[in-house]
Amino acid sequence: MDFLLILSFLQCVVYLTVFLDIPVARQIVGFVYFTFAPGFVFVKLLKLDKLNVLEVVLFSLGFSVAFLMIAGFLINEFYFLYGILQPLSLVPLMIILNSLILIGGLLVYLRSEDVKIFRLKTFDLSPSSLFFLALPILSVAGTMWVNVYGDNLVLMFMIISIVLLFAIGVISKRFLSPKLYPLAVLLIAVAILYHSSLISNYIVGFGSDVPVEYYIFKTTQNSARWSLTNPFPWDTGYGRTNAMLSVTILPTVYSTLLNIDPVWMFKIVFPLVFSFVPLGLYYMWKGYVGEKYAFISVFLFMAQSTFYTEMLGLNRQMIAELFFVLLLLVILSKKLEPVNKIMCFMIFGVALVMSHYALAEIFLFFISITLISFIVLKRPSRNITIGMVVFFFVVMFAWYIYTSNSAVFDSFLSFGDYIYRQLGDFFNPASRGQTVLAGLGVEAPPSIWNTISRIFAYITEAFIVIGFVGLVKKRMRDPSDNEYFVFTCVSVGFLATLIVVPGLANTLNMTRFYHILLFFLSPLCIIGAEMLIQFIFKRKKELLISVLLLIVLVSYFLFQTGFVYEVTGSESWSISLSKHRMSALQLYSNLGYVDAYSVFGAQWLSKHADFERSQVYADIVSATNVLRVSGEVFYINVLTNVTTVENDGVIYLSALNVVNGRIYEGRLSWNSTELSFIFDNLSLVYNNGRSVVYQNTGK
Numbered sequence: 001m002d003f004l005l006i007l008s009f010l011q012c013v014v015y016l017t018v019f020l021d022i023p024v025a026r027q028i029v030g031f032v033y034f035t036f037a038p039g040f041v042f043v044k045l046l047k048l049d050k051l052n053v054l055e056v057v058l059f060s061l062g063f064s065v066a067f068l069m070i071a072g073f074l075i076n077e078f079y080f081l082y083g084i085l086q087p088l089s090l091v092p093l094m095i096i097l098n099s100l101i102l103i104g105g106l107l108v109y110l111r112s113e114d115v116k117i118f119r120l121k122t123f124d125l126s127p128s129s130l131f132f133l134a135l136p137i138l139s140v141a142g143t144m145w146v147n148v149y150g151d152n153l154v155l156m157f158m159i160i161s162i163v164l165l166f167a168i169g170v171i172s173k174r175f176l177s178p179k180l181y182p183l184a185v186l187l188i189a190v191a192i193l194y195h196s197s198l199i200s201n202y203i204v205g206f207g208s209d210v211p212v213e214y215y216i217f218k219t220t221q222n223s224a225r226w227s228l229t230n231p232f233p234w235d236t237g238y239g240r241t242n243a244m245l246s247v248t249i250l251p252t253v254y255s256t257l258l259n260i261d262p263v264w265m266f267k268i269v270f271p272l273v274f275s276f277v278p279l280g281l282y283y284m285w286k287g288y289v290g291e292k293y294a295f296i297s298v299f300l301f302m303a304q305s306t307f308y309t310e311m312l313g314l315n316r317q318m319i320a321e322l323f324f325v326l327l328l329l330v331i332l333s334k335k336l337e338p339v340n341k342i343m344c345f346m347i348f349g350v351a352l353v354m355s356h357y358a359l360a361e362i363f364l365f366f367i368s369i370t371l372i373s374f375i376v377l378k379r380p381s382r383n384i385t386i387g388m389v390v391f392f393f394v395v396m397f398a399w400y401i402y403t404s405n406s407a408v409f410d411s412f413l414s415f416g417d418y419i420y421r422q423l424g425d426f427f428n429p430a431s432r433g434q435t436v437l438a439g440l441g442v443e444a445p446p447s448i449w450n451t452i453s454r455i456f457a458y459i460t461e462a463f464i465v466i467g468f469v470g471l472v473k474k475r476m477r478d479p480s481d482n483e484y485f486v487f488t489c490v491s492v493g494f495l496a497t498l499i500v501v502p503g504l505a506n507t508l509n510m511t512r513f514y515h516i517l518l519f520f521l522s523p524l525c526i527i528g529a530e531m532l533i534q535f536i537f538k539r540k541k542e543l544l545i546s547v548l549l550l551i552v553l554v555s556y557f558l559f560q561t562g563f564v565y566e567v568t569g570s571e572s573w574s575i576s577l578s579k580h581r582m583s584a585l586q587l588y589s590n591l592g593y594v595d596a597y598s599v600f601g602a603q604w605l606s607k608h609a610d611f612e613r614s615q616v617y618a619d620i621v622s623a624t625n626v627l628r629v630s631g632e633v634f635y636i637n638v639l640t641n642v643t644t645v646e647n648d649g650v651i652y653l654s655a656l657n658v659v660n661g662r663i664y665e666g667r668l669s670w671n672s673t674e675l676s677f678i679f680d681n682l683s684l685v686y687n688n689g690r691s692v693v694y695q696n697t698g699k
Contacts, residue, residue, distance in 0.1 A: 003044065003105065003109060004105050004106065004108075004109045006078030007037065007101070007102065007103075007105040008316075009104070009335065010033055011098050011102065012228070012321070013033075013226075014029060014030060014033050014034075015094070015098070016018070017029050018257065018259075019092070021293055024154040026258060026259055027259070027260050029257050030257050030258045031254075031269065033062050034064065034068065034253075034254075034257060034258075035061060035065070035273070036060045036061060036064055036065040036103060037060075037064070038064045038066075038068070038104070039061055039062060039063030039064035039065075039066075039067065040060040040063075041101060041104035041108060042059075042347075043059055045104065045111070045339045046343060046344070047109060047340075048335075048336070048340065049621035050335040051335065054182045055182065055283060057121075057276075058276055058279055058280055058283070058488070059073060059344075060353075061276055062321070062322055062326045063347065065250065065319065065323075065351070066348065066350070066351035067100075068250055068325070069245040069246065069255050069351060069354055069355070070096075070097065070245075070350065070351065071097060072088065072093070072245070072250065072252070072253045073226070073245055073249055073354070074370050075087050075092055075093065075096050076088055076225055076226050076249060076547070077528065079092055079226075080225060082331070085225065086225060087224065088221075088223035088224045088226065088227050088252050088256060089224045089256065090257070092254050093253060093256055093257060093308070093387070097253075105486055113383055119139060122575035126176075126177060126180065128169075128175050128176055128180070129183060130166055131161075132165060132180075132184045132187040132188070133166070133187060133189070134161070135158065135162060135188060135191035136187060136191045136194060137154075137159060137188045138154060138157065138161065138191065139155070139158055139190070139191040139192070139198075140198060142154035142155035142157075142158050142195060142576075143152055143194065143195060143198040143199050143576065144198070146199060146576065147198075147199065147200065147201065150160070150580050152566065152576065152577045152578075152580075155577060156563065156566070156577065156578055156635050158191060158195065159195075159558070159563050160563075161478045162192070162557075163543065163554050163557065163558065164189055165188075166184075166368055166554070167550050167551075167554060169181075169184060169295070169541075170292065170295070170296060170549070170550060171546060171550075172333060174419075178291040178295075180278055180281055181282065181291055181294070181295040182283070184295070185278050185279050185282050185298050186275060186276065186279050186497070188278075188299070188302060189276075189278045189279070189302055190250075190271075190272065191276075191303055192561075193258060193271040193272075193275055193308050194232075194268075194308075195308070195576050196308045196309055196312055196576055197268070197271045198265045198267055198268070199576045199579070200575075200593060200594065201263075201596070202594045202596075202629070202630070203263055203267070203592075203594065203629045204312070204313070204575065204591065204593055205311065205591070205592020205624070205625050206309050206310050206591060206592055207313065207590055207591060207592055208310050208312075208313025208314045208592075209241065209313060209314055209627050210266065210312075210313040210314070210315060210592075210629075211624055211625055211628040212237070212241055212312075213236065213241060213247040213315050213316060214628065214629045214662060215260070215628045215632060215634055216238070216241055216247060216248060216587075217247050217248060217251045217252065218262065218563055219231075220248045220249065220251075220252045221251070221252045221255055221256070224252075224256075226245075226248045227242070227407055228247050228403055228404070229404065230242055230243075230404040230405040230586060232634075236410050236411050236414070237407075237411075238405065238627045239404035239405055239407025239408070239410050240357055240408040241316070242404045243400065243403040243404040243407060243408050244354065244355060244356060244357070245319060245354040245355065246316040246319035246355035246356065247315050247319075247352065250319065251265055251270075251315075254269060258481050265313060270315050270318055270319070271312060272319040273291055273313070273318065273319065273322060273323065274311065274319075274322065276322060277300060277318075277322055277325050278298045280322070280325035280326060280328075281294075281298055281325055282294050282295065282298045284328055284329050285331060285522070285523050287332070288523065289523045289526060289527065290442055293526045293527075294523070296526050296553065297522040297523045297525070297526055298522070299553055299557070300522045300525055300526075300553055301518050301519075301522045303553060303556055303557035304514070304515060305561070305573070306511045306512065306515040307515065308561075309517075309573070310509070310511055310512065311512075311515070313592065314512075316355055316357060317355075317356045317358075317512070319355045319356070319518075320352055320355035320356030320359040320360070321323070322360065323348045323349075323352040324352060324359055324363060324516075324519070325519065326344070326348045326587050327345065327349060327352060327363060328487075330344040330345050330348065331345070331367070331383045331483060332383065332483060332484055341383070341531075342388070345388055345391075347595070348390065349391065349392045351396065352394070352662065353399050353400075354399065356435070357400060357408045357411070358508050360392075361412070361565075364389070364393060364396060365385050365490075365494075366487060366490055366491075366519065367389055367392070367394075369486075369490050370483055370486045370487060370490065371384050371385075371386065372548070373486050383483050384483060390398055390577070391548075400412070408485075408697075412537055417419040417423065418507070419501065419503045419504055421503075422502040422503030423450070423497075423501075423502060423503075425502045425503075427459065447571065447699055449507065449568055449570045450570075452559070452564075452605035453556075453560075455554060456552055456555045456559060459556075459561075460525050460552060460553070460556060461530070463526075463527075463529050463552070464521050464525050464528060464669040465524075465528065466527075466528035466531050467523070467524030467525060467526070467528030467529075468488070468492050468528075468534060470528065471485065471488065471527060472489075472533040479523070484520075486522065487520050488520045490520075491517045494517060495513075495517055496511075498510065498513055511683050519699075520527065526549060529548050529549050529552070530545050533545045533548060541625065542631060553568055561574060561577070562574025562577045562578055562683050563577065565577075565578065565696070569581075571675055573586075573591070575587070575593055577589055579593070584656055584659070585660075585664075586659040587600055587620055588625070588654070588655070588656040589621045589625075589656070592624075592625045594625055594654075595688065597655050597688050597690035597691045598626050598630070598655045598656075598690070598693065599626065599630045599692045600688055601626075601652060601653075601654065601686060601688060601690075601691030601693060602622075602626050602629075602630035602631035602633075602652065602691075603648065604686050604693065605627070605629055605631050605633070605686070605693055606630070606631040606632055608632065608686075609650050613648050614648045614650050614695075615637055615645075615646050615648075615649040616633055616635075616637065616649070616650055616652065617636065617637045617638075617639050617643060617645060617650065617651040617652070617666065618636050618637075618638070618639060618651065618652040618654075619638065619653075619654075619663045619664045620638050620664050620665055620666055621656055621659060621664050621688055622652055622653070622656070622657065623636035623638060626652075626654050627652060631652070636652075637649075638665055638666075639651065639663055639665065639675065639678070640665050640668070641670055641674065641675060643658060643675075643678055644678075645678065645682065645694075645696045646696065647696055647697060648695070648697075649695070650685075650693055650694065650695045651679070651682065651692075651693065652691075652692075652693055653693075654690075654691055655691055655694050658672075658689075658690050658691060658692055659690055661673070663675055679694055681695075682695060682696050683695050683697045683698070
């Protein structure tokens with residue numbers, strides 16, 4: 001009864017804060033409630049009481065996010081069938097979601113003899129945990145300091161603090177008990193992610209897809225319903241993103257319930273959810289390499305720059321990776337009963353399919369190859385069944401074929417055709433892409449500091465190779481069935497295929513592929529270091545292994561974050577640390593940074609332009625990073641040296657164009673003076689000093 005009473009009380013508090021719109025309380029209480037309470041009800045229904053506190057929090061988060069997406073989808077479809085044109089508005093969402101949560105709480109009460117909320121394995125906090133708790137605070141304070149004063153000193157101190165705490169935690173169990181490793185992982189992840197995501201008051205693209213994701217989300221939010229069909233059938237890129245509930249229904253539900261600024265939802269809420277992915281990896285690896293090595297493996301995963309740069313521009317993949325790691329945990333878990341394992345697999349599997357197409361395809365590939373391997377070896381898998389694979393396959397292809405005019409399925413076919421056509425360049429190294437060549441050491445680094453950085457990266461790669469060889473040898477001596485071993489072999493084979501097959505790495509970006517494969521490869525780096533020490537000293541020396549790993553991984557982390565480049569004054573890719581000295585092209589174009597002047601210009605354009613009559617013109621950087629997010633304009637004519645502005649057409653120029661005097665079309669660019677003939681007969685209708693709008697008024 002206590003559980004049901006507490007749940008009812010929380011619902012009352014949520015109703016009060018939401019409908020009275022109490023600032024701050026509505027956002028905090030609403031986020032905590034809707035992000036964890038529905039999932040905790042699922043945890044209690046499935047009686048997952050063998051999990052410890054943070055594992056329960058992790059599974060509660062996964063179930064809750066899946067619940068918001070799937071329930072939001074059902075509300076969207078069934079309410080619309082009954083003539084309610086805005087099913088994703090506040091009242092329908094509050095009534096249906098809270099009713100479902102309350103029904104779940106009632107079922108928990110009815111089927112349980114003794115329902116206690118905190119009947120979980122706990123851990124005791126030590127004074128050292130306070131140092132780790134300070135990391136997210138330093139991260140938030142440091143980004144605010146950079147945004148206001150342009151001073152990165154606090155962030156530099158935060159990065160050094162992470163390094164010191166990690167190193168001391170690895171060396172000394174007295175300072176950091178293994179029981180506190182999960183908490184340390186979570187807090188380090190939050191700090192690293194927020195030091196990048198909060199660096200601007202506006203959406204930063206990091207060269208990824210967040211401008212398109214944000215535009216599609218705003219389309220859903222503005223109409224308070226999600227369209228199952230692609231409004232632009234000719235644009236498969238738009239269609240496959242529109243098919244993902246992780247960037248349509250999920251953010252719409254959050255923004256409606258919490259009344260949170262959409263920009264800050266993408267910069268705060270999504271990275272916070274994503275920070276639980278390393279926690280899931282720790283629990284997955286702990287059973288195979290031990291607590292300490294799992295802790296070090298997670299640090300390697302978080303140290304790679306893709307985790308806190310490129311991924312922040314891929315919100316649908318951030319959400320999908322949560323379900324990806326939960327599915328792996330479910331498959332490999334020895335704590336779950338078979339029935340619970342199937343239930344968890346189905347819920348997280350559906351959520352993964354609805355979150356990100358590429359990651360769902362990769363997951364299907366992994367479980368299919370693993371199942372086939374066990375069948376060929378005549379050793380039936382206890383954790384992956386034919387029914388599970390068939391279920392995931394059917395759900396995935398049904399969703400991708402029947403949503404957004406089959407845009408995802410069509411893209412899958414087009415990528416396959418692209419790879420097939422690239423096979424003609426098999427003996428051309430350039431066909432693998434620049435990132436693959438750099439990873440293999442073929443491409444020359446631009447500076448001595450980049451050379452040193454690559455040396456540490458190559459050492460981690462060498463450790464992974466050594467670790468894999470050692471794992472195979474150990475497997476030959478102990479041929480017990482193990483799905484995780486097959487997953488690791490598949491990931492190594494996948495990595496080799498990305499290097500060998502022309503064009504394959506370009507379908508998703510090699511950096512993203514490598515980031516995903518680190519879900520399986522990271523522990524191999526630690527195993528490789530252990531084998532190297534054993535080979536040199538003929539026996540295992542725990543301290544030497546730790547020291548070697550700390551030297552390599554700490555150095556790798558300091559280079560990846562841009563700390564070393566900032567200290568030495570070299571070219572850096574860290575907006576957080578080096579924004580003040582970056583070139584305009586790198587900052588605004590390559591990394592997608594947006595300043596306030598450009599945003600104000602785009603917002604003015606969205607309010608005053610008649611898009612049904614007026615064609616919008618801008619360079620490719622402004623069109624991609626500014627107008628789609630701040631102007632909510634999707635289709636823009638790209639300015640070139642042959643552009644002719646139609647009657648009533650408007651030209652938007654951002655700070656990059658006005659202050660730096662360059663207009664970009666892709667690989668080509670021009671000085672503004674070279675395109676002055678385009679503006680000769682146009683009227684200046686808006687100017688804030690760094691962003692301007694011209695219009696062809698016909699005068």
